[in-house]
Amino acid sequence: MTKQRKLILLVGALIVSSFLIYANFFFDPYVLRILNLIAIYMSAALGLSLINGFTGQFSLGIAGFMAVGGYAASLLTLPISVKESIFFIRPLIWPFNSLELPFIVGILFAAVMTAIFSFLIGFPVLRLRGDYLAIATLGFSEVIRVVSTNTITITNGALGLKGIPAFTNIWWSFGFAGFSLFVIWRLINSSYGRAFKAIRDNEMAAEAMGIALFKNKLLAFVIGSTLAGIAGALLAHLLTAIDPAMFRFFLTFNVLLMIVLGGMGSITGAVLGATIVTFLFEFLRYLDSPMEWGFITIPGAPGLRMVIFSTLLIIMILFRRQGLMGDRELSLAWIEKSFSRIFHRRGGGNGNS
Amino acid sequence: MTLTHFFQHLANAVYLGSLYALIAIGYTMVYGILRLINFAHGELLIVGAFIAYYGILIFHLPWWLSFIIAIALGALVGMSLERVAYRPLRERGAPRISLLVSAIGASFFLQNLGLVIIGGRHKSFYRPPFFAQTLQLGDVTVMNFLFILPIITIIILGIVFLLVYRSKTGMAMRALAKDYPTARLMGININRIIAYTFALGSALAAIGGIMYALRYPAIHPLAGVLPGLKCFIAAVVGGIGNVPGAVLGGFILGMLEIMGIAFFPHLAGYRDAIAFIVLIIILSFKPTGLLGEQVVEKV
Numbered sequence: 001m002t003k004q005r006k007l008i009l010l011v012g013a014l015i016v017s018s019f020l021i022y023a024n025f026f027f028d029p030y031v032l033r034i035l036n037l038i039a040i041y042m043s044a045a046l047g048l049s050l051i052n053g054f055t056g057q058f059s060l061g062i063a064g065f066m067a068v069g070g071y072a073a074s075l076l077t078l079p080i081s082v083k084e085s086i087f088f089i090r091p092l093i094w095p096f097n098s099l100e101l102p103f104i105v106g107i108l109f110a111a112v113m114t115a116i117f118s119f120l121i122g123f124p125v126l127r128l129r130g131d132y133l134a135i136a137t138l139g140f141s142e143v144i145r146v147v148s149t150n151t152i153t154i155t156n157g158a159l160g161l162k163g164i165p166a167f168t169n170i171w172w173s174f175g176f177a178g179f180s181l182f183v184i185w186r187l188i189n190s191s192y193g194r195a196f197k198a199i200r201d202n203e204m205a206a207e208a209m210g211i212a213l214f215k216n217k218l219l220a221f222v223i224g225s226t227l228a229g230i231a232g233a234l235l236a237h238l239l240t241a242i243d244p245a246m247f248r249f250f251l252t253f254n255v256l257l258m259i260v261l262g263g264m265g266s267i268t269g270a271v272l273g274a275t276i277v278t279f280l281f282e283f284l285r286y287l288d289s290p291m292e293w294g295f296i297t298i299p300g301a302p303g304l305r306m307v308i309f310s311t312l313l314i315i316m317i318l319f320r321r322q323g324l325m326g327d328r329e330l331s332l333a334w335i336e337k338s339f340s341r342i343f344h345r346r347g348g349g350n351g352n353s
Numbered sequence: 354m355t356l357t358h359f360f361q362h363l364a365n366a367v368y369l370g371s372l373y374a375l376i377a378i379g380y381t382m383v384y385g386i387l388r389l390i391n392f393a394h395g396e397l398l399i400v401g402a403f404i405a406y407y408g409i410l411i412f413h414l415p416w417w418l419s420f421i422i423a424i425a426l427g428a429l430v431g432m433s434l435e436r437v438a439y440r441p442l443r444e445r446g447a448p449r450i451s452l453l454v455s456a457i458g459a460s461f462f463l464q465n466l467g468l469v470i471i472g473g474r475h476k477s478f479y480r481p482p483f484f485a486q487t488l489q490l491g492d493v494t495v496m497n498f499l500f501i502l503p504i505i506t507i508i509i510l511g512i513v514f515l516l517v518y519r520s521k522t523g524m525a526m527r528a529l530a531k532d533y534p535t536a537r538l539m540g541i542n543i544n545r546i547i548a549y550t551f552a553l554g555s556a557l558a559a560i561g562g563i564m565y566a567l568r569y570p571a572i573h574p575l576a577g578v579l580p581g582l583k584c585f586i587a588a589v590v591g592g593i594g595n596v597p598g599a600v601l602g603g604f605i606l607g608m609l610e611i612m613g614i615a616f617f618p619h620l621a622g623y624r625d626a627i628a629f630i631v632l633i634i635i636l637s638f639k640p641t642g643l644l645g646e647q648v649v650e651k652v
Contacts, residue, residue, distance in 0.1 A: 058450050058453065124633060124636075124637045125633070125636075127637070127640070128636055128640060130449060130450070131388075131389075131390045131449065131450075131453055132589070132636060132640065134390070134453060135390060135582075135585065135586070135589065135632070136632065136633060136636055138582075139582075139586070139628075139629035139632050139633060140629070140633070142582075142625070142626065142629055143626045143629050143630065146622070146623055146625050146626040147623070147626065149622065150622035150623060249578075253457065253461055256454070256457070260454055301468075301469040302468060302469075302473060303464075303465035303466075303467075303468030303469045303473075304465070304469050305465075306461060306464075306465035306468075307462060307465045307466050307469060309461070310458045310459070310460075310461035310462035310465060311458075311462060313454065313455075313457070313458035313461070314437075314438055314455055314458040314459060314462065317442070317447075317451050317454045317455045317458065318438075318441050318442060318455065321442075321447055321451050
């Protein structure tokens with residue numbers, strides 16, 4: 001890494017962290033919450049992007065893994081007294097009912113649990129291709145939701161978990177988003193990443209080149225799902241309440257929209273997509289509630305937001321299939337080039353005058 | 354379980370099986386030609402049911418006329434869906450995954466448009482007396498439509514077979530399912546045949562939707578999602594693209610769902626997971642489904 005690149009990275013990190021420090025102290029809780037959501041969805045979108053975009057394995061199961069992560073972490077971090085009060089139908093089973101662990105342990109447990117789940121699910125499912133894979137992962141995601149509705153002694157059934165301590169703050173969410181960014185970036189630019197992309201571009205050619213298809217697919221699937229699982233854990237500790245209905249296909253749809261919008265084969269695209277979609281989702285919230293414009297009152301239409309989002313998805317796929325970024329990245333080299341272009345132009349101007 | 358109970362459950366299972374079969378036929382035909390999971394198929398069910406509902410409620414049509422109009426309009430909605438969301442992608446040679454994303458988008462669009470226009474409250478579907486009459490067979494009491502639907506399914510199956518295997522359009526459909534460029538060279542108008550297929554599939558979906566609403570009369574804009582997914586699974590289990598396979602898959606799924614819960618009542622909460630578990634088992638052992646052909650991949 002050249003000195004110049006280090007400088008750019010340092011400046012970028014400084015700008016982001018000073019913005020976050022400023023946000024943490026001066027923004028109101030609502031805005032902070034949106035920022036947190038953006039960072040959490042960013043991690044989930046990066047995870048899905050690794051599976052769908054970089055490895056070309058179209059998975060629709062991200063909501064299921066977020067559910068696993070959310071439940072796993074919350075079961076450890078929920079205070080014992082709260083556990084006793086919310087599990088009033090049937091008590092919580094043994095190891096969890098006497099545990100109250102710090103957040104980091106919960107996160108790690110969530111990571112381990114989603115890794116195990118995604119390994120067990122990926123093992124049979126990743127033999128399938130294309131839309132079969134899509135429907136099978138969607139199926140597993142639904143099965144996870146149905147199971148979590150029924151295993152009352154672990155998940156409290158349809159009532160869900162309430163009173164989860166609100167541990168997620170700007171440092172956790174953005175810290176993890178940065179971590180995911182780093183992991184995916186390093187991974188994509190390694191020999192593994194090149195193998196993933198080869199599988200995406202042509203499975204048979206990749207196999208002929210000696211790439212172990214199944215192993216690489218499974219690796220991408222487990223890493224991507226685990227990132228989403230941790231995102232689920234952070235989400236649970238941001239919202240402080242989770243229930244199975246939260247993890248419907250709807251959630252997968254949102255994350256999918258993010259990566260389609262941003263560009264399926266681009267890290268920058270996933271980040272951009274997560275930011276835009278989360279922001280729009282909050283910004284357009286007024287569409288779902290009644291409006292008063294002077295003397296005209298427009299009744300709110302729940303679902304109008306989703307009509308707009310699904311139209312956005314269709315328009316995007318019809319007219320700009322590759323998404324905003326395609327598979328380009330906002331890379332350091334690009335920043336350098338544009339900077340030097342600006343400086344050179346200015347320098348040239350000075351020379352002439 | 355007494356014998357009476359068993360027969361009662363059996364009647365329900367046959368009903369659900371033929372319902373699934375009916376919808377799965379539409380799925381399988383569309384997939385066979387387009388290689389596309391029409392995610393919005395489940396929404397087409399509900400479109401059909403709601404058109405029938407409003408035909409009776411607002412326009413005071415006799416139920417049979419309302420049903421026929423619903424089926425026709427359902428076919429029209431399916432055709433426009435194909436025109437707007439799928440055809441542009443197909444003509445530009447987009448990868449299949451893009452089509453899938455577009456289909457997911459279309460499905461969410463229809464669901465939420467339904468929520469905006471109709472609202473999220475459950476509507477109770479009108480049961481014509483002809484369907485609602487009960488029949489007493491020994492100790493088993495069943496409603497009329499429990500018998501009517503399997504008969505309708507058989508009739509429709511016959512019509513579909515005639516269409517697909519004995520008509521010129523059907524021959525064109527089968528040619529398209531095999532090979533696009535060659536079919537085009539043989540003078541087949543691809544767009545028209547695909548539009549016909551969508552119309553037929555959507556009409557079947559509308560019939561299925563009405564039958565679903567007769568059985569479970571509380572209809573709701575999102576009520577089509579789960580039956581839609583299950584019927585897709587039925588089509589996959591039977592071997593997608595294969596009409597008899599879709600019927601077989603539909604019956605297997607319907608039987609398992611009703612009988613599984615009948616024999617193991619404490620698993621009732623897992624009812625919606627059964628279809629997915631069957632799917633995963635079938636795909637792991639026979640990825641092309643029970644009656645599907647083995648597809649050899651060409652380089």
